[in-house]
Amino acid sequence: xxxxxxxxxxxxxxxxxxxxxxxxxxxxxxxxxxxxxxxxxxxxxxxxxxxxxxxxxxxxxxxxxxxxxxxxxxxxxxxxxxxxxxxxxxxxxxxxxxxxxxxxxxxxxxxxxxxxxxxxxxxxxxxxxxxxxxxxxxxxxxxxxxxxxxxxxxxxxxxxxxxxxxxxxxxxxxxxxxxxxxxxxxxxxxxxxxxxxxxxxxxxxxxxxxxxxxxxxxxxxxxxxxxxxxxxxxxxxxxxxxxxxxxxxxxxxxxxxxxxxxxxxxxxxxxxxxxxxx
Numbered sequence: 333x334x335x336x337x338x339x340x341x342x343x344x345x346x347x348x349x350x351x352x353x354x355x356x357x358x359x360x361x362x363x364x365x366x367x368x369x370x371x372x373x374x375x376x377x378x379x380x381x382x383x384x385x386x387x388x389x390x391x392x393x394x395x396x397x398x399x400x401x402x403x404x405x406x407x408x409x410x411x412x413x414x415x416x417x418x419x420x421x422x423x424x425x426x427x428x429x430x431x432x433x434x435x436x437x438x439x440x441x442x443x444x445x446x447x448x449x450x451x452x453x454x455x456x457x458x459x460x461x462x463x464x465x466x467x468x469x470x471x472x473x474x475x476x477x478x479x480x481x482x483x484x485x486x487x488x489x490x491x492x493x494x495x496x497x498x499x500x501x502x503x504x505x506x507x508x509x510x511x512x513x514x515x516x517x518x519x520x521x522x523x524x525x526x527x528x529x530x531x532x533x534x535x536x537x538x539x540x541x542x543x544x545x546x547x548x549x550x551x552x553x554x555x556x557x558x559x560x561x562x563x564x565x566x567x568x569x570x571x572x573x574x575x576x577x578x579x580x581x582x583x584x585x586x587x588x589x590x591x592x593x594x595x596x597x598x599x600x601x602x603x604x605x606x607x608x609x610x
Contacts, residue, residue, distance in 0.1 A: 336351065338377045339351055341450075342452070348452070349368060350367040355374060361377055374452075374454070377449065378449045423446055423451065424446060426446075430442075430443040437572065438490045438494070439512070440516070456509050458508075458509055459510040464507040464509045465507065466505075467504075467507070473548070478545070478552070480513055481552060485538065485561075485576065489570065492561065492565055495524050497521065497524050497530055498520075498533075498537050499522050500520050505517035534561065536558075538561065539558055542558075552578075555579070559580045560577065560578065561574075561576070
């Protein structure tokens with residue numbers, strides 16, 4: 333096939349020897365199958381921000397680090413240079429997340445380089461060596477659904493222990509190779525400690541898994557793994573191989589309304605006394 337314009341530089345630099353074909357086109361990128369020497373890999377070509385359909389980018393970028401204060405100011409102002417920096421940060425976030433997660437034992441594709449808006453990484457394949465299917469294209473029995481759900485919840489825990497939350501996890505960005513689920517698409521990954529919406533995003537990711545797998549395994553419908561995971565994380569107790577129950581104990585104790593009202597009343601009186609003494 334004709335080499336796409338965005339991949340021409342990688343071919344000229346000798347990073348890619350042949351573009352075999354287009355694998356898929358998503359909301360933030362188009363993915364191609366490429367040959368690099370003897371290896372078959374994939375090249376993820378990021379779409380321009382104007383073409384990208386991914387929404388709520390601002391909330392995902394909260395807490396992301398930039399090289400210097402000049403870049404940070406430019407990004408805040410939305411200048412041309414600032415928009416360029418935002419794109420660079422957006423793309424590098426996926427590379428950084430993939431390296432960190434692979435080191436933490438999370439099943440993600442191995443990245444190699446991000447160059448000129450193109451991420452070069454391993455091609456996830458099935459048992460026959462073809463491109464691995466998405467989870468939503470795989471037929472599941474109840475037993476396999478329970479197995480895959482448990483594997484993915486463990487992956488979410490490992491991600492959080494590495495300080496990362498996917499932020500957009502669903503059956504559409506999980507591939508299935510011969511050993512089970514592989515998590516992909518991480519440009520919107522967030523820093524769990526630096527993003528104010530971290531708890532919300534973590535729970536949404538886990539609830540997306542629950543919604544999908546409970547269609548095959550109804551016993552998962554009432555599980556609360558997201559709340560359980562976050563409670564352990566907040567308490568500093570979360571471990572990569574954490575044993576989870578999927579249940580949380582709700583605090584059903586009644587608030588002491590009279591005591592609260594008394595404290596408010598005392599505070600008002602103290603404030604009145606301070607004003608009289610001024």
